[in-house]
Amino acid sequence: SYYAQFVHQQNMLQDTVRTSMYHQAIIANGPNAFRGKTVVDVGAGSGILSYFAVQAGAEKVYAVEASGMAKNIRKMVDAAPVSNPWMKGRVDVVAAKVEEAEIPRVDTLISEPIGVLLVHERMLESYLYARDNFLKPGGTMIPSTGTIFLAPFTDATLWTQTMAKVRFWEQSNFYGVNFATPLSTPPRTQIDLPSHSLTLRNGQPVVGNFDSRILLAPSCSHFVDFQTVTSLELQDITIPISWSVPFTGKGLVAEGLILGPFLRVRPRVI
Known part of the structure; x- marks a missing residue:
């Protein structure tokens, strides 16, 4: 599977912002949330958060991982007496989905459940x-907790690249084949506004870093408290949005949305 491949685990580990913030949060909360405590690592992946929990003083960590990566965590655990003696006997590997695992009640949960737009991957x-x-x-x-941020933006280069892909199916002569028929016209999304309706060509999500100067207005946000939210509430999220974009003229157009989350794993000292 995807998560059983070292290359993908390495990409996540080398995300220095992500990894360092989790390390900072876990170590900072060590005295209250980890020292002498039992912990479940949900979707342990490479096992890095489990190892951080032990560094913070956890007595026992249950590393729950459904993919084939579980066997590699077990190799790390088995080799701990020699390679990482501080970890010896303190990590138990549970090779199963968390919904199928048998684990006792614990003091602390750790996980990296956050996907694009917070809910992508459905790990939450x-x-x-x-x-x-x-x-x-x-x-x-x-x-x-987590927060989704949304804001209008403009990016002429991205617009050109995206529309080139969308317009591919509107070609009337692709090696002599006419794609520009009702059946091959790409789908469109209808958005009804109080004053008028918009018909948008469906492009594709673009994930990546961006310069904040492309934002045209302050962001709207949606806060999610992981301690109280239910799975049902995550199935249907409504985020009211309202922006005043102080630009006019055809040279600058709000072309889409920047979709969060811009999430920070902040240390929470209890």
Whole structure:
């Protein structure tokens, strides 16, 4: 599977912002949330958060991983007496989906459940399952909250590249073949506004870093508390948006949305 491949795990580990912020949050919360505590790592992947939890003083960490990467965590654990003696006997590998795991109630949950636009990959539901079934009352969750941010932006280069892909199916002579028929016209999205309706050509999501100077207005946001939100609430999210874009003229057009989340794993000292 995707998560069983070292190259993808390495990409995540080498995301220095992500990895360093998790390390900072776990170590900073060590005295209250980890030292002498039991921990579940939901979707352990490479096992890095489990190792951080042990560094923070956890007595026992259950590293739950459904992919083939679980066997590699086990290799690390088995080699711990020689390579990482501080980890010896403190990590148990659970090779299963968290929904199928048998784990005692623990003091702390850790996970990296956040996808694009917060909910992509649907890992949050598994994180909430662990909360409801394995976390002791009053236990700690890291991360404990997330926020989705949305803002209009303009990017002429991105617009040109995206529309070139969309317009591919509108060609009337592709090696002598006419694609420009009703059946091959790309789908469109109808958006009804109070004053008028917009018909948008469906492009594709673009994920990556961007210069904040392309934003045309302050962002709108949607806050999610992982300690109280339900899985059902994650199935249908409504985010009211309202912007005043102080630009006119055809040279600058709000072409789409920047979709968050811009999430920070902040240390939470209890």
